[in-house]
Amino acid sequence: MKRRVFTTAALLITAFAAPTTGFAMRKNNVRTLDKKWAYLQDPALRARETGDAVLEIRDVEVSGVSFVDASWRNIRFVDCDFVGAYEIKADMEGVEFSNCRFAGIFNFGKLVNVDFLRCSARANTFVVGGVASKGVRFVDCSFTGVDPDPNRWGGMGSYGETEFTRCKMKWTNVISETRHMIVGCDFDTVDCNVSKDGGGSDVWIEKSTLRGMFDMTPATLRSLTIRDTVLEELTLSDAKVKGDVLFERVKASFIDASVASARSLTVRDSEIRGSGRDVSFVMAMDSAQQVLLERSSFGTPMTMKVNLGPGRPLQADEWSTTPLNELTVIRDCSLPVVDASWLETRHLRFERNTIGSLNISHGRIGKLELVGNTIARSADFTHTQARESNVQLFAKGQAKLEGSNINRQATRMPGAVIKGK
Numbered sequence: 115m116k117r118r119v120f121t122t123a124a125l126l127i128t129a130f131a132a133p134t135t136g137f138a139m140r141k142n143n144v145r146t147l148d149k150k151w152a153y154l155q156d157p158a159l160r161a162r163e164t165g166d167a168v169l170e171i172r173d174v175e176v177s178g179v180s181f182v183d184a185s186w187r188n189i190r191f192v193d194c195d196f197v198g199a200y201e202i203k204a205d206m207e208g209v210e211f212s213n214c215r216f217a218g219i220f221n222f223g224k225l226v227n228v229d230f231l232r233c234s235a236r237a238n239t240f241v242v243g244g245v246a247s248k249g250v251r252f253v254d255c256s257f258t259g260v261d262p263d264p265n266r267w268g269g270m271g272s273y274g275e276t277e278f279t280r281c282k283m284k285w286t287n288v289i290s291e292t293r294h295m296i297v298g299c300d301f302d303t304v305d306c307n308v309s310k311d312g313g314g315s316d317v318w319i320e321k322s323t324l325r326g327m328f329d330m331t332p333a334t335l336r337s338l339t340i341r342d343t344v345l346e347e348l349t350l351s352d353a354k355v356k357g358d359v360l361f362e363r364v365k366a367s368f369i370d371a372s373v374a375s376a377r378s379l380t381v382r383d384s385e386i387r388g389s390g391r392d393v394s395f396v397m398a399m400d401s402a403q404q405v406l407l408e409r410s411s412f413g414t415p416m417t418m419k420v421n422l423g424p425g426r427p428l429q430a431d432e433w434s435t436t437p438l439n440e441l442t443v444i445r446d447c448s449l450p451v452v453d454a455s456w457l458e459t460r461h462l463r464f465e466r467n468t469i470g471s472l473n474i475s476h477g478r479i480g481k482l483e484l485v486g487n488t489i490a491r492s493a494d495f496t497h498t499q500a501r502e503s504n505v506q507l508f509a510k511g512q513a514k515l516e517g518s519n520i521n522r523q524a525t526r527m528p529g530a531v532i533k534g535k
Contacts, residue, residue, distance in 0.1 A: 141175040141195055157185050176202075196220060205244075216241050225250050225272055235268060236260065242289055243272030245312075251277045259285025264305060273312065291315055302326050310334040314356055319343055335373075340364055359402065369395050375438065376402040381410050388413040396421045400458075405442040416470050418450040423457045455494075474498055475514075482520070495520045 145151050153160035153169055160169065170190045177197035184204035194214045196202070205223035216235040225243035230252045235241055237260050243250050250272040259267050262285055270278075271289030278288060278295065284302040288294075291312030296319045303326030308315040314336040324345035330338075330353055337357035338350075344365045355376040361369070362382045367389040371379060379402035381395075388394030394413040397405070412420045422442075439459040444452075450470040454462070460480040464472070464487050471491040474482070477498040484493075484505045493508060497517035505520060513520075 141173060144171065144174045144176045144179060144194075147171070147174060154181065154184075154186070154189075157187070225274070229253065230255055230270075234258075235270065237268065238266055239268040241268075241270045243274060243276075245273045245291075247272035247274030247276070250275060251279065252281055253279045255281045255283075257281070257283040257286045261285065262303065267305070290317075294318070296320070296322055298322060300325075301328065305329045306333070307331070308333040308335060310354075314354070316357075324348065338373075345369075355402075367391070368393070371395065371397040371401060373397075373401050375400075378402055378404040378406070380406045380408070382406070382408045384410040386410065386412050388415075388418045392417060393419045393421055398423060400438040403438060403440050405439065407444045407447050409446045411448040413450055416450055420449050420452050422452065422454040475518075479503075 144154070150169065150171060153164070154171070166188060168188045168190055170192060171194060172192040173194065175195045175197060176191075177195075178201075180201045182201075182203045186204045186206045186209055188208045189206075190210045190212065191214055192212045194211070196214060196216045197218055199219040200221060202220055203223050205225075206228050207226040208228075209225075210229045210231065211233050212231045214230070214233045216233065216239050217237075218239060220239075220241045221244070222242065223244045225247040227249040228243065228247075228251070230241070232254045233241075233252070234256045236258050239257075252270055255270065255278075257268065257270055261267070267286050269287030269289045270283070271287070273289070273291045275293035276288075276290035276295070278297070278299050280298045282300045283304055285304075287305045287307065288296070288301070291308060292315050294306070294308065294315045294317040298320075299322040301322065301324050304324070306317070306328060307330065308317070314334045316336045317330075317338045319340045320342055322343045324343065327347045327349065328345055330348070330350050333350070333353040335353060335355045338355060338359045339362075340360070341362045341364070346367045348366065348368070349370040351370050351372045353373045355373045357377050359371065359373060359376050359379045360382070361380065361384050364381075364384040364386075366384070366386045368391055369386055373379065379397065386394045412418065439457075441461045442459055443463045443465065444467055445463075445465040446467065448468045452469055452472045455473050455475045455477065457474065457477040457479065462474070462477075462479050462481070463483040463485070465483070466486045467488070469487055469489045471493075472489055473494045475494045475496040475498055477500070479498065479500040480502065482500040482503040482505065487506060489508070489512070492512055492514060494514040495518040496514050499519055503520050
């Protein structure tokens with residue numbers, strides 16, 4: 115979620131944030147703590163009287179009080195309820211919130227090594243650290259939205275580095291800008307939008323369950339790694355990635371991996387089922403300089419489609435001088451229907467795959483290789499031009515070659531044989 119979107123959303127819900135939380139606040143107000151209350155207001159007084167000792171604030175309600183331009187250090191909030199909107203703008207270092215509940219808008223200052231342990235929020239609450247935050251950790255936290263409309267969601271995170279560990283969230287935003295880790299979490303219909311304001315984020319998701327739609331658009335990423343994770347729907351359409359995208363040991367229903375200009379995109383040892391759809395996996399050949407699909411299954415119905423294109427404008431017959439995709443390798447995979455039409459790449463290789471039908475029509479390919487694949491139905495090379503090709507043997511009538519040069523090019527390479535119509 116972009117910062118400007120957050121600000122707009124916050125203004126819209128400030129008036130009714132607290133009443134919609136569902137929390138019954140019955141604790142004494144933090145102002146009743148006398149000396150500790152004074153220490154929160156005046157960090158210099160606290161330093162003179164107690165030095166750097168940890169200040170513990172326990173079992174109070176923090177509401178109706180203002181901490182703007184404050185600096186909090188070495189504080190533990192335990193079993194506290196936070197209610198309000200914009201009153202707390204404190205910078206924090208070495209602060210811990212344990213078993214706390216939040217209701218309202220908490221757009222904190224810069225957070226450094228701040229932990230939220232077993233905390234909770236509901237409805238359209240925001241709990242967000244400021245720009246350049248580091249070491250912000252949400253552990254065993256829960257956030258339950260009450261409305262499927264994203265315009266009425268809240269969020270947790272920071273405009274810096276954020277880690278989520280074993281958190282449960284639904285109908286909300288998980289916010290980070292420069293480093294985003296999600297480990298052992300259970301999310302249901304969550305947005306993970308990363309704005310361009312921080313220059314892009316490294317996103318790491320591991321051992322998690324992502325139910326419903328996990329939406330990462332728009333997003334500006336330095337890299338994306340998803341490992342050992344079960345997910346339903348992931349969309350990366352038009353997300354900008356500077357570095358590498360890796361899916362490893364992932365089980366998914368649908369993935370749209372149509373990112374923009376990544377250095378590499380890899381799907382390895384994964385199962386993408388396509389449940390409830392006619393497409394299991396989507397990407398554009400110009401999504402990455404190098405693409406590797408390896409030892410993965412892309413659905414079982416004979417009509418399940420894997421869409422690898424297009425990578426160039428439709429109806430364009432000319433060759434690009436510098437195609438973005440340098441190398442795409444699909445190896446040891448199960449792919450019912452492959453739509454790789456209208457591709458432009460320097461090197462495309464299918465190796466030892468089990469394929470229902472294959473469409474590589476209208477392509478502009480520097481080097482095309484099909485080696486050791488089992489193709490049940492047809493292989494369509496119509497109007498595809500390859501400067502160099504090594505194509506395996508097909509049964510009579512199985513390969514469609516009208517307007518292509520594949521049959522002529524194939525005979526120029528040792529061991530390359532194809533029989534056309």
